[in-house]
Amino acid sequence: MAFDPSYAAPGGARTFFERRELERLLRLYGRMVAAGEWRDYAIDGLHDAAVFSVFRRASEAPLYRIEKRPALARKQGAWAVIGHGEMILKRGHELEQVLRFFDKGRFKVVD
Template identity: 60%
Template structure:
């Protein structure tokens, strides 16, 4: 996925909303599929807004998201553009590399077997 319908502004094309690219969605959906198989997650939602793209992860469809994966290109130079945010609004991981940021959620797959 890429940006949708740009808005012309003084000869420049500015996207009207942020979206995840195909490679980014592939990384997110690979992790999502593994977590669904493990029985941890059940549903997701994607929002594409003016300043942020959000992939929300739900344990059940009727609940609030347990995690949000956000892409904020305007923060790329300062705080990094990707972030994983917990249910309580706390930033669990932030970075410039999406795969590195998603590793905070992969740790949830590792369980002790007795």
């Protein structure tokens, strides 16, 4: 992924996932790939958010985006799962809480 300076905030500060957050996201990604649901992912570190996007095919728009927005941590919660049309499907203060979205309904993947 090439660095786009237009994403950087003044002074170059950017938001990223912590190691344990990224490990958890990649573990979910691996489970969903094994289930045949997802096939590709992208990670973006923006000035106000870290974004983990998942795709069924690399040429398509993302199926879901899992976003970390620290500025919302005290209000709505820093974490969100966003679907097609920018619809917020789940929001919360903890990553595990938000990722439970993928354990419900049509997603029946077992560790």
